[in-house]
Amino acid sequence: QVQLVESGGGLVQAGGSARLSCVVSKRTVSMYVMGWFRQAPGKEREFVAGISRGGGRTDYADSMKGRVAISRDNAKNTVYLEVNSLKPEDTAVYYCAAQPGLIGEVTVRSYTYWGQGTQVTVSS
Secondary structure (H helix, E strand, O other): OOEEEEEOOEEEEOOOOEEEEEEEEOOOHHHOEEEEEEEOOOOOOEEEEEEOOOOOOEEEOOOOOOOEEEEEEHHHOEEEEEEOOOOHHHOEEEEEEEEOOOOOOOOOOOOOEEOOOEEEEEEO
């Protein structure tokens, strides 16, 4: 069973950046399309970004495109999310997700496995 552990959250000033990490264990991260989601209190979970198995393709939510970058280092079994120009409304729990069973350099927005999340709080 794949395990996903997020880190890198914390308190960030508005206008600053956050770099979140997701370490995949027990399975090789290259087997999975990876994604990031977020959920703010009282709001629906929303898709943020996705990345293909080899990192050749990325997918971003329209609401965050231009401010976020997803990347992966398969040798380190790690996926990253950088969020720039942070706003208070970016405050949320950010979740890492993995989807197996896909072939080639594709991205998806539906995922099977989830981490516990890491809290990002943006102060004004």
